[in-house]
Amino acid sequence: MREYLKFYIDGKWVDPVVLKTLDVENPATEQVVGKIALGAAADVDKAVMAARRAFESWSQTSREERLEVLGRILAEYQKRFGDLVTAVTEEMGAPASLAQRAQVPAGMGHLATAAAILKDFKFEDDRGQTMIVKEPIGVCSFITPWNWPLNQIACKVAPAIATGCTMVLKPSEVAPFSGQIFAEIMHAAGVPAGVFNLVHGDGLGVGVPLSTHPEVDMVSFTGSTRAGIEVAKNAAPTVKRVHQELGGKSPNIVLDDDVLAKSVARGVQHVMTNSGQSCNAPTRMLVPTKRMGEAITAAKETAETITVGDPNGNAMLGPVVSKVQFDKIQALIQKGIDEGATLVTGGVGRPDGLDKGYFVKPTVFANVTNEMTIAKEEIFGPVLSILGYDSLDQAITVGNDTEYGLAAYVNGADLEQARKVASRLRAGQVSINGGSDMTAPFGGYKMSGNGREWGDYAFHEFLETKAILGYAPKQAAE
Known part of the structure; x- marks a missing residue:
């Protein structure tokens, strides 16, 4: 003690x-x-x-x-x-x-x-x-x-x-x-x-x-x-x-290319790190609407490999920090279900086998619209919302349609296209394909x-x- x-x-x-x-x-x-x-x-x-x-x-x-x-x-x-x-x-x-x-x-x-x-x-x-x-x-x-x-x-x-x-x-x-x-x-x-x-x-x-x-x-x-x-x-x-x-509600624009599944997997892993308790987590993933099925498959496979449990053991995710946070996250997951988003994996309640501790299931929603609560509010838990886009212009518009502007992400094989998308995102830090730099300025718009x-x-x-x-x-x- x-x-x-x-x-x-x-x-x-x-x-x-x-x-x-x-x-x-x-x-x-x-x-x-x-x-x-x-x-x-x-x-x-x-x-x-x-x-x-x-x-x-x-x-x-x-x-x-x-x-x-x-x-x-x-x-x-x-x-x-x-x-x-x-x-x-x-x-x-x-x-x-x-x-x-x-x-x-x-x-x-x-x-x-x-x-x-x-x-x-x-x-x-x-x-x-x-x-x-x-x-x-x-x-x-x-x-x-x-x-x-x-x-x-x-x-x-x-x-x-x-x-x-x-x-x-x-x-x-x-x-x-x-x-x-x-x-x-x-x-x-x-x-x-x-x-x-x-x-x-x-x-x-x-x-x-x-x-x-x-x-x-x-x-x-x-x-x-x-x-x-x-x-x-x-x-x-x-x-x-x-x-x-x-706070943040950071968009992650996944480009329409051959590495879509890899980009989706990277995005899922990023959101879940630290049990989703990062202000710059890429919690709104935007994927081509015509490839929503592929994105769902990749996201589900990745999320379901993430283990939750004793932080002193081999689990990849520990609990969220408190009962207050746990209750807030549970309520928002339920809100996503109630508002009609597709629950891909996870959901309310603790993961199987855990009856104590503030553990949350790694949760993925798909077919989310930007008007839904889970796309607007900062959940601060291991919860990802996947939204569809029909054009990059639309993806950028939706990505910027938030009161926040801390971070944004672009993932895809075409670096030139990724750079163009990054230049139009209204956020203090934009990461392309997982780029990171401890000397880069960190802070937000809006x-x-x-x-x-x-x-x-x-x-x-x-x-x-x-x-x-x-x-x-x-x-x-x-």
């Missing part, structure tokens, strides 16, 4: 101002496996003021000093790799293999990427009489989700450290163990006191104070669009910068958020731009 009853503030583990606790459940067993302290406004204030004090010196550190700190963080992260794998599996149900292969390495990747970019990043642009300077924005508050906990923590913390910002992190109270270990890593790495702070808590108790605090210069939030809107409203009176990575994370684009989110006029070159001044 884990007990995390202290917060990390100003380089020390400190007691909450008032102790209030929350039980943490293992979604595979429905058993309580830990307890955390829940913070409140007074705890947030202590953490923010520690970050404010630290900003004065940390913002003036050199590139070399920040690189050294990032290197130490990465080294300590590697030492705790196994602990992080165990924590992620326990707190949110990711299969140990996925935690080992993707969940934990994602955090490590963002730390390494930030260090590589920092080595050559231009903080100054000499324009003769004017010098353009990029300076750290200040104190940042980070509110991160449970679905890819280390990915979302590291993709905020790493560029913030690299650019000279200080910060307060609120990891998800649903999956807080990995965030706690991350704070232990920062302490072991000797990150200067106050540069990184952690306060556990829920949205009302900690998220709202972090969004409204007048000494916070930027709030970066990853989560639902509904919650992101509230964060923006809370931040508005203090005119702080707001960065949001929110109600999927604003701003970008990952790579060098992430650095700019944490920087203010200053123009110094009359800044003559040295040779002119001599």
Whole structure:
């Protein structure tokens, strides 16, 4: 049983101002496996003021000093790799293999990427009489989700450290163990006191104070669009910068060619990864209407090879994170059936042989129309909707017919045609045939958020731009 009853503030583990606790459940067993302290406004204030004090010196550190700190963080992260794998599996149900292969390495990747970019990043642009300077924005508050906990923590913390910002992190109270270990890593790495702070808590108790605090210069939030809107409203009176990575309902356009079955299989596997709990999952697959039968066959065969069960065993999918999520997903699967979509495989209820834990059947619907609830709402579970199209123009129109715009996908053998389709999709990131890149900017159009994370684009989110006029070159001044 884990007990995390202290917060990390100003380089020390400190007691909450008032102790209030929350039980943490293992979604595979429905058993309580830990307890955390829940913070409140007074705890947030202590953490923010520690970050404010630290900003004065940390913002003036050199590139070399920040690189050294990032290197130490990465080294300590590697030492705790196994602990992080165990924590992620326990707190949110990711299969140990996925935690080992993707969940934990994602955090490590963002730390390494930030260090590589920092080595050559231009903080100054000499324009003769004017010098353009990029300076750290200040104190940042980070509110991160449970679905890819280390990915979302590291993709905020790493560029913030690299650019000279200080910060307060609120990891998800649903999956807080990995965030706690991350704070232990920062302490072991000797990150200067106050540069990184952690306060556990829920949205009302900690998220709202972090969004409204007048000494916070930027709030970066990853989560639902509904919650992101509230964060923006809370931040508005203090005119702080707001960065949001929110929901998605990403289209996956499968081209009409000889590799259709392979493209469909890839799309099914992508949706099901992490039990469908990825904001950029390609949950709306568009296939040529005349080949719907082939697509159904390929999707059914692929989905029915996906095993569900104990995340510490050999199953490919673990549970979804909580009863709240399980109930929401079940209701939406039933909605798909009620609205007339063709249930290809899966459906309501737990998979056979599983009578405990929040396990969901890998589910595929076909003959879905874009007006159906399952094509419009973010389900955040292992559920795929297959829609038909009669022309690529129609596929693109349907693909863009969503309030979201986080990601989109194009799959097919004709690369030139895929590129043309990609150029017309209204999304922040478009992947062709499974392409991926940790340095590519990640973020959304429309109600999927604003701003970008990952790579060098992430650095700019944490920087203010200053123009110094009359800044003559040295040779002119001599």
